[in-house]
Amino acid sequence: MxxxxxxxxxxxxxxxxxxxxxxxxxxxxxxxxxxxxxxxxxxxxxxxxxxxxxxxxxxxxxxxxxxxxxAGRGEYLDETDLYPDVRPALAALREHGVRVVIAGNQTARVAELLRALDLPADVIATSGEWRTAKPSAEFFAHVLEAAGAAPGETLYVGDHPANDLAPARTAGLRTAHLRRGPWGYLWADTPEAAAADWRVDSLHDVVEIVDGQQLLGQ
Known part of the structure; x- marks a missing residue:
C-alpha cells in the first residue's frame, strides 16, 4: 500500500x-x-x-x-505557474489519508514561494534547504524521512529518469515517470522511463494508482 x-x-x-x-x-x-x-x-x-x-x-x-x-528580479512563483492538476490531485491524495511531500532540486527561495501558495502538502522542501541534491542518496534519505513511511510504501513522481527515477528506485522507493515537460517527453519511451513502476500522463493518474493500491492493500 x-x-x-x-x-x-x-x-x-x-x-x-x-x-x-x-x-x-x-x-x-x-x-x-x-x-x-x-x-x-x-x-x-x-x-x-x-x-x-x-x-x-x-x-x-x-x-x-x-x-x-x-535587483528585485529574482525567482517568483504564483498560481499561474502551477499545472492545472496540481491542487486537485494533491488534495485528493490527502483526502485518502496519503502523506504528500514536495521535494525537488530547487533553491531555498522556491521552497518559500511554494509554501506561500498554501498547497495541500504535508512537507515542502528543496535541495537548497537540505544542502544536497538529486540524484544523491542523501537527498532521497531526506525524502523518506519527510514521507514518514517505509521505502516500499513511498512513491516518488518525477519527469527525469536519471535524477528522479533511478536514484529513487535505488533507495527502495516506488516510482512513477510523468510524461510532462522536455525531460518527460524526450525520455518517455526510453528503457530508463520504462523501468518505473508506473508511467503517467497527469497527476490524476497518480491518484488512480494510489486508489488501486489501497483497494488491493498493496
Missing part, C-alpha cells in the same frame, strides 16, 4: 516557463533562444544550466542569481 507520495517540482508541479524567461531577460537574450538551448542541452544529457553558459561563457551563475535578487 502506498502511504506517502513525494513529488518533484520543476515540470512536475511547476512550469519552468517563467524561470527560463527571467534568465533570458536578465542576460538580454531572446527567450526563444534560451528555450531552444535548454532543449539542446537536455537532449545531450547535460545540465540545463549549460544553456546559460553557452550564452555567456564563464558565467558565475550563483553570482548572477544573487545580482538578480538584489
Amino acid at each position: 502506498i502511504r506517502a507520495v513525494a513529488f518533484d517540482i520543476g515540470e512536475t508541479l511547476v512550469r519552468d516557463d517563467r524561470y527560463w524567461a527571467a534568465w533570458a531577460d536578465w542576460l538580454d537574450a531572446p527567450r526563444h533562444t534560451v528555450a531552444a538551448l535548454v532543449g539542446a542541452v537536455v537532449a545531450q544529457g547535460r545540465d540545463n544550466a549549460d544553456a546559460l553558459r553557452l550564452i555567456r561563457p564563464g558565467i558565475d551563475i550563483g553570482a548572477e542569481y544573487a545580482a538578480r535578487e538584489a
Whole structure:
C-alpha cells in the first residue's frame, strides 16, 4: 500500500516557463533562444544550466542569481505557474489519508514561494534547504524521512529518469515517470522511463494508482 507520495517540482508541479524567461531577460537574450538551448542541452544529457553558459561563457551563475535578487528580479512563483492538476490531485491524495511531500532540486527561495501558495502538502522542501541534491542518496534519505513511511510504501513522481527515477528506485522507493515537460517527453519511451513502476500522463493518474493500491492493500 502506498502511504506517502513525494513529488518533484520543476515540470512536475511547476512550469519552468517563467524561470527560463527571467534568465533570458536578465542576460538580454531572446527567450526563444534560451528555450531552444535548454532543449539542446537536455537532449545531450547535460545540465540545463549549460544553456546559460553557452550564452555567456564563464558565467558565475550563483553570482548572477544573487545580482538578480538584489535587483528585485529574482525567482517568483504564483498560481499561474502551477499545472492545472496540481491542487486537485494533491488534495485528493490527502483526502485518502496519503502523506504528500514536495521535494525537488530547487533553491531555498522556491521552497518559500511554494509554501506561500498554501498547497495541500504535508512537507515542502528543496535541495537548497537540505544542502544536497538529486540524484544523491542523501537527498532521497531526506525524502523518506519527510514521507514518514517505509521505502516500499513511498512513491516518488518525477519527469527525469536519471535524477528522479533511478536514484529513487535505488533507495527502495516506488516510482512513477510523468510524461510532462522536455525531460518527460524526450525520455518517455526510453528503457530508463520504462523501468518505473508506473508511467503517467497527469497527476490524476497518480491518484488512480494510489486508489488501486489501497483497494488491493498493496
